[in-house]
Amino acid sequence: MKIQLPRIGPYFIKIAVLSSMLFGSVGLQVLNAQTDSTPLKSESFNQLTQKLDFEAYGIINYHAFNWQLFPDKRNEIDFSQAVIGLDYQISDRWKFTSELEFEHGGTGVALEFDPLEEFGEFEYEVEKGGEIWLEEFNLSYQWFKNHAISFGRVKLPFGLASFYDEPTEYLGTSYNQLENTILPSNWTEFGILVNGKFGKHFNYSLGMVNALDGSGFNSANFIKRGNQRRFETVKIEDIAGVLRLDYEFQKDQLFGISFYSGNSRNNRPKPDLNVNALVSLAEFHTYFKFKTFSIKSMALFGHLQNSELLSLANRNLSNNLNVKRTPVGKQAAGFNAEFALKPLALFTNMNTKELYVFSSFDYFDTHQKTEGSIFNNPRWKRHIWTFGINYFPTKWLVFKSQFENQRLGISEKKFQRTFSMGFAFNFS
Amino acid sequence: MITTQLKYFLSFGIFFSIFSCSDEPVNPQSNYSEILKTETNQVIILTYYDLNEKAGLLSVRCDEFSSNKTQAHLDLMRQLWRDARKPWEQSEGFLFGPVDIQGIDPSIDSWPVNVIDLDAVLASSDPLTKEYLDGLEGTLKGFHTLEYLLFGIDGNKSVQEFTDRQIEYLKACAQSLKGETNKLHTAWISGPSPYGTILKTAGEPSNQVYLSQKSALQELLDGIITIADEVGNGKINDPFVTNNITLEESRFSANSKQDFADNIRSIQNIYFGSTDGNYNLNSLSGLIKTKDAALDSKIINQIQEAITAIINIPGTFTEAISANRAAVQNAQDQVRQLQLILESELKPLFDKL
Numbered sequence: 001m002k003i004q005l006p007r008i009g010p011y012f013i014k015i016a017v018l019s020s021m022l023f024g025s026v027g028l029q030v031l032n033a034q035t036d037s038t039p040l041k042s043e044s045f046n047q048l049t050q051k052l053d054f055e056a057y058g059i060i061n062y063h064a065f066n067w068q069l070f071p072d073k074r075n076e077i078d079f080s081q082a083v084i085g086l087d088y089q090i091s092d093r094w095k096f097t098s099e100l101e102f103e104h105g106g107t108g109v110a111l112e113f114d115p116l117e118e119f120g121e122f123e124y125e126v127e128k129g130g131e132i133w134l135e136e137f138n139l140s141y142q143w144f145k146n147h148a149i150s151f152g153r154v155k156l157p158f159g160l161a162s163f164y165d166e167p168t169e170y171l172g173t174s175y176n177q178l179e180n181t182i183l184p185s186n187w188t189e190f191g192i193l194v195n196g197k198f199g200k201h202f203n204y205s206l207g208m209v210n211a212l213d214g215s216g217f218n219s220a221n222f223i224k225r226g227n228q229r230r231f232e233t234v235k236i237e238d239i240a241g242v243l244r245l246d247y248e249f250q251k252d253q254l255f256g257i258s259f260y261s262g263n264s265r266n267n268r269p270k271p272d273l274n275v276n277a278l279v280s281l282a283e284f285h286t287y288f289k290f291k292t293f294s295i296k297s298m299a300l301f302g303h304l305q306n307s308e309l310l311s312l313a314n315r316n317l318s319n320n321l322n323v324k325r326t327p328v329g330k331q332a333a334g335f336n337a338e339f340a341l342k343p344l345a346l347f348t349n350m351n352t353k354e355l356y357v358f359s360s361f362d363y364f365d366t367h368q369k370t371e372g373s374i375f376n377n378p379r380w381k382r383h384i385w386t387f388g389i390n391y392f393p394t395k396w397l398v399f400k401s402q403f404e405n406q407r408l409g410i411s412e413k414k415f416q417r418t419f420s421m422g423f424a425f426n427f428s
Numbered sequence: 429m430i431t432t433q434l435k436y437f438l439s440f441g442i443f444f445s446i447f448s449c450s451d452e453p454v455n456p457q458s459n460y461s462e463i464l465k466t467e468t469n470q471v472i473i474l475t476y477y478d479l480n481e482k483a484g485l486l487s488v489r490c491d492e493f494s495s496n497k498t499q500a501h502l503d504l505m506r507q508l509w510r511d512a513r514k515p516w517e518q519s520e521g522f523l524f525g526p527v528d529i530q531g532i533d534p535s536i537d538s539w540p541v542n543v544i545d546l547d548a549v550l551a552s553s554d555p556l557t558k559e560y561l562d563g564l565e566g567t568l569k570g571f572h573t574l575e576y577l578l579f580g581i582d583g584n585k586s587v588q589e590f591t592d593r594q595i596e597y598l599k600a601c602a603q604s605l606k607g608e609t610n611k612l613h614t615a616w617i618s619g620p621s622p623y624g625t626i627l628k629t630a631g632e633p634s635n636q637v638y639l640s641q642k643s644a645l646q647e648l649l650d651g652i653i654t655i656a657d658e659v660g661n662g663k664i665n666d667p668f669v670t671n672n673i674t675l676e677e678s679r680f681s682a683n684s685k686q687d688f689a690d691n692i693r694s695i696q697n698i699y700f701g702s703t704d705g706n707y708n709l710n711s712l713s714g715l716i717k718t719k720d721a722a723l724d725s726k727i728i729n730q731i732q733e734a735i736t737a738i739i740n741i742p743g744t745f746t747e748a749i750s751a752n753r754a755a756v757q758n759a760q761d762q763v764r765q766l767q768l769i770l771e772s773e774l775k776p777l778f779d780k781l
Binding site: 320 | 528529530531533534535544545548549552554557559560562563564565566568
C-alpha cells in the first residue's frame, strides 16, 4: 500500500510567499510608521470630505448592425458601463480604493443569444451578483516616496485599457477591439501589487494575483472569459505573476511592455484537467499625445499550454456552467493602432471645445495557432477598420460616433459593419 | 418532591406527545421506488440503448459508403439516419443527467448546421478522423451535420455530388455520433456511479443528487414540461410565425413532423412508463390515476390529440408553414394545451406529494 502524502509543498510555498509579502514587508513599514495614523473620529466633516475622492463615469451607446453572417442581428442600445469610484486617503501613507461597476445598467441574469460562436443557442450569462460588481476594492500603502503596495481586488497592470479605461480616455464607443476581444474587460483580480517609479522616467508594476480559470476560454475570445466571475468565491489554487514597465518621456508620452503568466488548470470549477495549462501573455504599447494629434498602439501575443487537452476537457463541461466549450487556440496574436487628430487645435483660437477625428486599425487572430487535432478556424482572424468623431462640449462630457468595418477570415459573408454612437460622462 | 413529580409528569407528557406524532399511518403511496425503477429501466435506459444501437448501424453503413457509392446505399443511410433520430427525439423528454451534465447534447443535436465553418473544414487539409471531429464544435457534427451531408440543402443531393472529403467527413461524423451515444448509454448503466442507479435510489441517504424521491419525480415532470414548451413555442413556433423555413430544424430530411411527434411520444413514454405505448402500473400515469383519475385521462387524451394533430399536418412541415397554416396552428394549439395541463394541473398535484 502506498501512502499518499498531502501536497503540502506547493501550497506552503504559495501561502508563505503571500504572507511574507503581505505581513512582512508591509508590516515592517506599518510598525515604522505608527505615528502616521490619525483616528477618524477626531476629524471634522470638511477634513473627511477632503480625504474622500469621488468619481462617477458611464457610457450609453446605440449600435446599428449590418452583419453578413448574422443578417437578423437587431440594433441595440447598451448602457455599457456605469462606475462609481470612491477613494479614501486614510492617512498619509494608507489609501483605500474602490470601484463599483454597473454593467449594462442592471442586476440579474442576462440571456444571451450568440449565433456566431454556437450558431443559434440561447445562453444565460450569469455574472456573480448579477451585473453589479466590485471591480476594485483594495488598500494601498505607500512605503517609500515613489513606491506603493496595494492588496485586495486590484486592477491588473496589463495592456492599454487598464490605464485608459474611462470613456473620456478612449475615443471609440468601447476600448480597442483587440483588448476588448481577447482580454477580460475591466480586468481586475485578487492579489498584491507593487508599483512605483524609478530613475527619472521609469514606472513599474509587479504583482501576484489569482490566476484565470481555463474552463471559460473559447475560440472567439481566447482567455477573456477565464476571469473568474461565475462563482461566489474566487479560486486561488493557481497564482499568476504580472509585470509592467513603462518609459514615460513626459505625461501622456510613453512606451512600455507588460507580461502575464499563470496556470489556468487548478482554478477550474472541478479538477477535470490533468495537465498544466499555463497562460502567457506579452504586450508592447505606445501612447503619444501632442497638441494636435495622438497615436496609441499595442501589439499583443498570447500562448496557452496544452490547449488541445484543455479544449477537450472544456467540451465535457456541464451545460449548466454556461461556458462556450469551443476549441481554444494555442496562440493568439494581434495589433492595434489608433491615430487621432484635433482639427480645431490647428487654428489655435478655435480650441475652446475639443473635437477629435480618429481612425484605428485592429488585426487579431484568436486561432493564430492551434494544437493537435483542433481545427484552425479562419473565422477567428479579424481585420477591423474604425473611423469616428468625438466631441467634448465640456471636459466631463463627450459625444461619440463611429463606423466600424470588420472583416472575418472566411471567403463569404465575411463583413460585419457596425455604426455606433453614444455619449459618456465622467464626474470626478 | 412536588417539583420532582412535576418533572416526571412533564417528561412523560413530552415522551407521549413525541410518540403520538410519529404514530400517524405511513402513506403506502409515498414510496415511489418502483416508479423510478420503471422509468429508468423501461424508458430512459431502453431509449438510450436503442439510440446507441441505431447510431452504430448508421456508422457502419457510412464506413462502407466510399466503397459502395450507389443511390441505394445513400437511401439506406438516409433511412438509418431517420431510424436513429427517432430514439433521440424520444429522449428529449428527459434531457437531464449525463446528457446535460457531461455536455453531450450539443455534440449530438446542435442546430443550425454551421455551414460556413463546415466548408472551411472541408477546404482544409486536416485529416478527418473521429478524434478530429470529437474536437470540433457541436454545430459541426451530430445529427444535423450528418443530415446536411446526407440530404443536401434541398433534400435531393445525389450520389455524384459527394466529394471525397465529404465522404471522409461523413464517416468521421457518424463515428463521432456513435461515440457520443455510447458515452451516454454507458453513463446510465455502468461506471462507479451509473446515473440509472442514482435516479433509482433517489431519497436514500447515500444519494447526493436526489435527496428525496419526490425531487426525482419532479425532475421527470420538469423534463416533459420542458419538451412540450420547446415543441410548441420553439420548434413549431419559430418557423411558423416568421414564415421562415430556415428556422425549421430537420428541414433537409423533411423529418420535422416525425421529430415533433416523437418529442410528444417522449412525454407519453415517461407518462406511461413504457416505450411501446402501453400503460405501466408503476408509472406517472399509475400514480396520478390513484390521486385524480379524471386528470390522468385528460393527460392521456391530450398527448394523443397533440400527436394526431402533428401527424395530420398535410405534406411536409416546410410546405405546411405557408400552404396549410390552419393545420400547423392546430398542432401548435394542441401541444400548448398539453403543456398547459402539465404545468397548471399536474405540477400542483406533484407539489402536494
